[in-house]
Amino acid sequence: MDDKGASPECGAACPRHDTRKERTWRHLDTMQFATYLHCNVPRVRCEKHDVKSIRVPWAEKNSRFTLLFEAFAIRVLNAAHSVEEARKLLGLNWHQVDAIKARAVKRGLARRQATKIDCLGIDEKQFRSGHDSVSNLYDLTGGRVLDIVEGRTENDCKQLIEQALTPEQRAQVTAVALDMWQAYANAVSQALPKADIVHDRFHISQHLNDAVDSVRRAENKALNKIGDNRLKGSRYCWLANEENIDKKRAEQFDVLKTSDLKVARAWAIKEMFRGFWDYRYAGWAKRHFDRWYAWAIRSRLTPIKKKAKMIKNHLPNILTY
Structure with missing residues (x-):
């Protein structure tokens, strides 16, 4: 030796x-x-x-x-x-x-290098039985998590961006996808003033699915009281994309979605919004939204109306999609 x-x-x-x-x-x-x-x-x-x-x-x-x-x-x-x-x-x-x-x-x-990153994503995850949250920063182009911090406040989000990216990288970011949480939007506006804020398809769909499920739960409870169990076991069908429903369930769902149930109306409103994402130009997407909003706000379905108003309040950052 x-x-x-x-x-x-x-x-x-x-x-x-x-x-x-x-x-x-x-x-x-x-x-x-x-x-x-x-x-x-x-x-x-x-x-x-x-x-x-x-x-x-x-x-x-x-x-x-x-x-x-x-x-x-x-x-x-x-x-x-x-x-x-x-x-x-x-x-x-x-x-x-x-x-x-x-x-x-x-x-x-x-090993990480300070490479150029065009598009970021910021999302919240809950842990410890949903009592605590962490904020995640993603490189959407590279498909990787850049950093994580505890909490979901405006300061937490600013800290997340500043500790994960160099000043040169922050100047190169063109768009940030995030949920309609105002604290995140405020933090992005301050830390990344040149980047567009984008409320993306995933988060909007999640909100509309929540509204449909709220209608289904309330209606199912009311129907059960009179011995009507039509909605039993149908939750997946209302929340999944129709093309992903298997044949066995599709037959049952064809009857439900064309019925006079409140959840059928809520589901149809949710499905109409999917067409919004097919437009390539903001003007046409805005026209589609206006037609959709007029139906949603007159639906007499409180969960749908609440989500419709929320989406309208954030429409400029949805149109950036």
Whole structure:
């Protein structure tokens, strides 16, 4: 063994100090048998950073898994339906999986370059039984998450944009897709003044689906009281795109959607709005919206009327789509 080694902190050649007790790293399985690497890692004495263990080429600092195993674990996590499923396949506990994910994210961020990003997306996700929220920033063109912060306030969103993008990148953004949450719109206007705000198809559809479902739930409750169970088990049909409904359900739905039910009217209003997205020019889209709004606002369906008014209030940023 050489009398010198590289400091893990600064890379300087330092004299060897001693050798640590044997350490173990989980490696890729061999013939379905768990495989481990064992090594007595030397320590060096650095003038600037005191006594430190040298870096081993097969693993990261403080990790008990080789880099090859961690790369495999990330592939399993990507392919699995859930973290729990991946954890069982890998034979790891939750803390080990979480640490592997954290190191993978750190490696990815270290490789990230400040490339030009034209279109961003900002969205909210709820966790801990819906009591807390995080705000996510996406590169829509590259299909990747850029950063996440806790909360959904205006300051949270500004922090998210500023910590994820350099000033040069922020100046190059042309459009930002987001929900009709005013705090996000305010933050984007301040942090990205040159970018168009776009309320995209996904979020509008989500709001209209919520309205249809509210009508269905109220009507189903009223019908059940008089022994009418026509709407039982039909929720999916009202919320899915009609072309995605399987043949077995389609026959039942053909009868329901042409009935005099309130939810059938709400569904028809929702479906009419889908034509809005087919127009290439804002003028024609605006004409379509005006016809749709006139029907929605006279529908006497409170959830539909509320969503129609909300959409109208945000129409300029929907037309940018």
